Amino acid sequence: MDLKIQKIIPQLITVLVVVLVFGFFTYNAQINMENRGIDFGYGFLSQESSFDVQFSLIEYDGSHSYFRAYLVGLLNTILVSVIGIIIATILGVIVGVARLSPNYLINQFAAFYVEFFRNIPLLLQIFFWYFAALRALPLPQDADAMLGVFFLTIKGLYVPAFIWENLNVFLYSIIAAIIAIVVIRIHARKVQETQGKQLPVFWISVGLIFILPLLSFLIGGVSLSFEIPKLKQLATTSFKYEGGISLPPELIALTLSLALYTATFIAECVRAGIQGVGKGQKEAAASIGLNPNQVLKLVVMPQALRIIIPPTTNQYLNLTKNSSLAAAIAYPDLVLVFAGTALMQTGKAIEIVSITMLTYLSLSISISILMNWYNKKIAIKEK
Amino acid sequence: MFKYLKQLTSLVAMVAVLFTFTTETMAAKKSKTLKNTQKKGFVRCGVSQGLPGFSNADAAGNWTGIDVDVCRAVAAAVLGDANKVKFTPLSAKERFTALTSGEIDILSRNTTWTLSRDADIGLTFVGVNFYDGQGFMVRKSSGITSTSQFKDGISACTNIGTTTELNMRDFFNSKGISYEPVAFEKADEVVAAYDAGRCDTYTTDKSGLAAQRTKMSNPDDHIVLPETVSKEPLGPVVRQGDSVWEDIVRWSLNAMIEAEEYGITSANADSMKTSDNPAVKRLVGAEGELGAAFGLDNEWSLRIIKQVGNYGESYKRNIADTGILPDRGPNELWTKGGILYVPPAR
Numbered sequence: 001m002d003l004k005i006q007k008i009i010p011q012l013i014t015v016l017v018v019v020l021v022f023g024f025f026t027y028n029a030q031i032n033m034e035n036r037g038i039d040f041g042y043g044f045l046s047q048e049s050s051f052d053v054q055f056s057l058i059e060y061d062g063s064h065s066y067f068r069a070y071l072v073g074l075l076n077t078i079l080v081s082v083i084g085i086i087i088a089t090i091l092g093v094i095v096g097v098a099r100l101s102p103n104y105l106i107n108q109f110a111a112f113y114v115e116f117f118r119n120i121p122l123l124l125q126i127f128f129w130y131f132a133a134l135r136a137l138p139l140p141q142d143a144d145a146m147l148g149v150f151f152l153t154i155k156g157l158y159v160p161a162f163i164w165e166n167l168n169v170f171l172y173s174i175i176a177a178i179i180a181i182v183v184i185r186i187h188a189r190k191v192q193e194t195q196g197k198q199l200p201v202f203w204i205s206v207g208l209i210f211i212l213p214l215l216s217f218l219i220g221g222v223s224l225s226f227e228i229p230k231l232k233q234l235a236t237t238s239f240k241y242e243g244g245i246s247l248p249p250e251l252i253a254l255t256l257s258l259a260l261y262t263a264t265f266i267a268e269c270v271r272a273g274i275q276g277v278g279k280g281q282k283e284a285a286a287s288i289g290l291n292p293n294q295v296l297k298l299v300v301m302p303q304a305l306r307i308i309i310p311p312t313t314n315q316y317l318n319l320t321k322n323s324s325l326a327a328a329i330a331y332p333d334l335v336l337v338f339a340g341t342a343l344m345q346t347g348k349a350i351e352i353v354s355i356t357m358l359t360y361l362s363l364s365i366s367i368s369i370l371m372n373w374y375n376k377k378i379a380i381k382e383k
Numbered sequence: 384m385f386k387y388l389k390q391l392t393s394l395v396a397m398v399a400v401l402f403t404f405t406t407e408t409m410a411a412k413k414s415k416t417l418k419n420t421q422k423k424g425f426v427r428c429g430v431s432q433g434l435p436g437f438s439n440a441d442a443a444g445n446w447t448g449i450d451v452d453v454c455r456a457v458a459a460a461v462l463g464d465a466n467k468v469k470f471t472p473l474s475a476k477e478r479f480t481a482l483t484s485g486e487i488d489i490l491s492r493n494t495t496w497t498l499s500r501d502a503d504i505g506l507t508f509v510g511v512n513f514y515d516g517q518g519f520m521v522r523k524s525s526g527i528t529s530t531s532q533f534k535d536g537i538s539a540c541t542n543i544g545t546t547t548e549l550n551m552r553d554f555f556n557s558k559g560i561s562y563e564p565v566a567f568e569k570a571d572e573v574v575a576a577y578d579a580g581r582c583d584t585y586t587t588d589k590s591g592l593a594a595q596r597t598k599m600s601n602p603d604d605h606i607v608l609p610e611t612v613s614k615e616p617l618g619p620v621v622r623q624g625d626s627v628w629e630d631i632v633r634w635s636l637n638a639m640i641e642a643e644e645y646g647i648t649s650a651n652a653d654s655m656k657t658s659d660n661p662a663v664k665r666l667v668g669a670e671g672e673l674g675a676a677f678g679l680d681n682e683w684s685l686r687i688i689k690q691v692g693n694y695g696e697s698y699k700r701n702i703a704d705t706g707i708l709p710d711r712g713p714n715e716l717w718t719k720g721g722i723l724y725v726p727p728a729r
Contacts, residue, residue, distance in 0.1 A: 050549055051549055134579050155581065238537075328568060340568065349480050
């Protein structure tokens with residue numbers, strides 16, 4: 001038989017099977033939904049949701065639509081993922097480097113941390129941080145102030161709210177500082193390339209980022225005051241704090257457990273990356289007169305990052321997807337608010353689950369695209 | 384070439400299997416659920432994940448409760464043995480999907496009958512086996528004795544996917560009180576969080592509050608406030624589209640309630656066959672051809688009464704004797720001042 005046809009037939013069969021299976025499920029779902037009198041449609045998204053959500057980044061209550069409830073859940077998922085990724089990355093890098101430390105105590109401690117946290121199921125860790133830590137926290141009326149203004153209680157963490165005057169002037173000053181730093185850096189690179197002189201760019205940058213905003217306070221009319229949380233009595237033994245910003249314990253427990261869990265995997269990626277750079281590279285760099293700082297910054301890290309980034313991207317994706325475990329501890333994420341309450345109140349299972357799946361898919365793909373772009377940027381550029 | 388022939392045949396076989404399934408679903412008989420149940424030999428029943436008095440499993444895995452008894456009654460009627468039930472514990476969130484997708488055939492899980500659930504999502508409510516209303520539980524030490532003492536900023540723990548979530552909003556809105564809803568997926572987690580002090584109040588159906596209170600680390604530290612803020616008629620649910628199965632479940636429940644009305648108990652059911660009252664005789668299968676209407680024999684209701692007992696026996700065994708709600712309140716027969724009233728079995 002012709003080689004070409006031999007190649008095409010299996011592919012055709014695959015396509016046919018996929019189409020048939022998909023078609024069968026769609027058809028079956030249609031028939032069953034019709035038999036049971038269930039309508040299919042996305043019109044419910046504009047209906048009034050009539051349920052409230054504990055914690056929301058945008059204005060929301062039950063008089064808003066289901067679509068708004070979806071946005072509330074989505075933003076809460078993004079919030080916990082972003083904070084989780086930042087903390088996990090910082091912690092992961094520190095622990096990963098610590099595992100390579102020549103100090104026995106430090107590297108053993110880091111190894112213990114990694115083995116302990118990555119080998120306990122995440123859901124258990126979330127329950128632990130929520131229920132065990134929750135019971136250990138004081139009731140609002142018994143809480144001692146930390147630094148005089150923070151209150152960590154069973155009902156959440158209360159922090160002072162910033163009250164700004166002329167906030168825009170302050171923001172402009174920061175933007176101006178950043179632009180100035182970029183310009184100076186470009187100039188410094190040119191000076192180094194043409195004259196071989198190195199300018200103290202780091203100290204200039206630090207100075208700018210502090211001095212310009214400071215000036216905005218002194219002469220720009222910017223002022224900042226704090227609204228400190230105050231204890232409010234609800235009943236004889238029932239209290240809460242009012243004023244300031246309150247972070248629900250669900251958010252804290254979820255972020256903490258996600259970050260601690262994912263950091264162990266990132267730490268291993270970092271360790272692998274640094275160990276993956278040949279010893280000869282460091283020795284060669286030292287032999288041409290670079291100091292240890294420069295060796296790390298200019299030779300080791302750029303090569304290590306190429307090994308670190310791809311597996312770390314996976315961990316970012318995992319963290320984002322794992323955030324859906326929030327439903328277990330009442331953090332109102334996408335799954336709890338939309339695929340939970342909204343699904344129950346409307347009964348639109350297929351519609352809501354499909355939207356939720358597409359949303360997670362888009363979130364994951366966005367992270368992938370971003371990380372792939374970064375990966376490409378730091379990849380070897382063959383000239 | 385043989386290789387592809389093989390692939391092709393397996394594909395054809397697969398497609399053939401798929402289509403047999405499809406044609407079977409399309410050719411739904413009068414009561415497919417009844418036929419399937421008899422073929423399997425057990426009733427597939429969705430219950431709660433543990434609500435004392437309603438549906439709760441002991442250490443040995445034996446389920447008890449008035450919701451459980453509804454499924455047992457159906458098993459007694461349909462299969463002749465009240466123990467031939469497979470229980471599936473479900474969270475509030477999972478329950479309707481489990482029923483509409485066909486994982487279970489009866490949902491008997493303290494579920495509130497509402498218009499939108501009945502009309503909108505492919506379900507049919509068959510009756511009410513417990514008249515309930517939403518209430519609030521608080522710590523005794525808080526000094527709160529009425530919902531009128533609630534203040535702005537109160538935090539309330541509850542379950543997601545329940546009517547409670549909606550009622551709570553209606554209640555606090557009508558009082559103009561701002562509140563923080565903390566909604567969990569499982570009842571055990573709600574109780575744990577409330578018990579730890581995360582919330583000032585725990586709100587759900589009053590029967591649920593009374594039952595969950597028994598699970599608290601110190602039940603006497605908590606009280607259920609007297610106010611009832613909603614109507615919560617709880618009852619068994621079936622899938623829409625199988626009206627014979629719907630009738631079987633409805634009349635299994637009705638038979639239990641009517642048996643109590645006529646004083647037929649598990650102990651005296653057999654002797655009632657010689658009763659002078661035709662209504663009693665019909666219920667114990669000594670007169671009429673009631674079972675034939677659902678494709679069952681005539682002793683279906685006798686088996687229910689003998690194996691499960693009448694409604695009063697079930698209530699006493701599961702709810703009164705366990706100390707959850709000794710007073711039957713609205714769940715007393717209409718002849719005794721309650722609102723339990725079922726159409727006659729004739």
